[in-house]
Amino acid sequence: MYKKIMIIISLSMVTLLTAEEIDNTTGLIADKGLGDVKENCTVCHTGRFIVVNGGDKKFWKRKIHIMQNAYGLWKIEKAQEERMLNYLSKNYSKKKEVSINE
Secondary structure: OHHHHHHHHHHHHHHHHHOOOEOOOOOOEOOOOHHHHHHHOOOOOOHHHHHOOOOOHHHHHHHHHHHHHHHOOOOOOHHHHHHHHHHHHHHOOOOOOOOOOO
């Protein structure tokens, strides 16, 4: 019995430690750099646009430049852009399936 309880407690701890905190405003993963993404990205589109895309730093840098050249996104300071790229490539390196109803 003791062994079963310890296994349950261990599994619960692992689940808690690996659970991602989600930002209520954007639906994006709460992590370092999210504030920069909120300030520069989700003022024009929802967080879902980020979730359904995905790629490495090069991919996200290209996306930022497309937004600047085609849609009027303002110039972003290098340090802020680097934080955004780190955030996006860490948390959204792969595309995710998102339904319209979510």
